[in-house]
Amino acid sequence: MSLLQQSRKILTTFALILVLTITTACGGNVSQVDRTTPPPGVGRDVTYSQLERGNTAAGQTFGDWVVQTSRGLVKDAYVRDNNKLGVVISPQVRPNEVRPLARSLVEGFRKNFPNQDLTVLVYAPDKQLILTARYDVQSRQIQYS
Incomplete structure (x- = not known):
């Protein structure tokens, strides 16, 4: 791999980290949905894409x-x-x-859904799980597995 290609990949990664950090910091508060409320049932009011992206309005938006x-x-x-x-x-x-991408996603996720333990699952293009990042709110540490 040439130095130019490697530099481009590194710059792309840092650009994503920067974009995720800046936009989540400037994005305002996302209200947290009551977790005791069951997710909406599948019907005419809920589209397939909403089921794919999030089971809450805030999750869908994120x-x-x-x-x-x-x-x-x-x-x-x-x-x-x-x-x-x-x-x-x-x-x-x-x-x-x-x-680094998983870390950036954890940071953005943490800013939008604060004060709770979080999990980020990273899947390969073939949808095989390749990395799990767990953020512990007490220790403020990310564990990778």
Whole structure:
């Protein structure tokens, strides 16, 4: 891999981290939905894409935002119960860029859904789980597995 290609990949990763950090910091508060309320049933009022991206309005909005602002690095995203984010990355994400991308997603997720433990699941383009990042609100640490 040439130095130019490697530099481009690194700059793309940092640009995504910067975009996610800035836009979540400037995005305002997202109200948290009462977790005791059951998710809406499948019917005429709920479209398939809403079921895919989030089972709450806030989760739907965040999942849409992740895909739109990722500049092609994230092909699909979903949020469940406002504490679990799953993303399917595109083939252009290099293996050494997966962990920084997951960290960036945890930071954005934490800012939109504060004061709770969070999980970010990163899936390969073939939808195989490749990385799990768990944020612990007490220790403020991210554990990768």
